[in-house]
Amino acid sequence: MTETSHPVEDVLDKTDALLEGRKDYLEVAELMDELGVKSIAAVLVAPSLALVSPLSGIPLFSSACGITIALISGQMLMGRKHLWLPDFLSRRALSAKATQKATRGLRRVAAWMDRKFKKRFQSLLTPPFLRVIQVICLLCGLMMPFLELLPFTSSILGAVVALLAVSMLTGDGLIALVTVTLLALGLGGVAFQLM
Secondary structure: OOOOOOHHHHHHHHHHHHHOOOOOEEEHHHHHHHHOOOOHHHHHHHHHHHOOOHHHHOOOHHHHHHHHHHHHHHHHHOOOOOOOOOHHHHOOEEEHHHHHHHHHHHHHHHHHHHHHOOOEOHHHHOOOHHHHHHHHHHHHHHHHHHHOOOOOHHHHHHHHHHHHHHHHHHOEHHHHHHHHHHHHHHHHHHHHHHO
């Protein structure tokens, strides 16, 4: 993906372009290949945004997205430039109709993100803080299959990963810092309630 002022909408545009004229299914591998040409962060945006769309209501969809997020984040941590996904994930098919509906529903969110995210505090998107962001995305992805039965939890974690992925994609360290801080406060509040 070339660098533009609308990186999140570009992810949706690429998805819509792949869906154009299809009446059946889109394989995950096709979408990941298209998005991953220039940026693994762009690939991370797709499953995380999908989790805050109506697609998250499909049984086991949250688990598949969580495993995908964990695999992508793990490869980012290892510094890989080319993405690998196992066959059972890369060959998973998404309904063209449901995916088009989801991308339409996410347009407003994507436009808002593209307006708000700017190149700020870019030093926070370099190691060691970048590694913290990638580890958070990895852990969120790993947790999703275990939270499949709890309503909205995968969407909340998907929103966290989406914000962090878009911050990496756009170079906005401020959004990453705010997201990590709010996540830490939220987890602290949960831990306090359990004590």
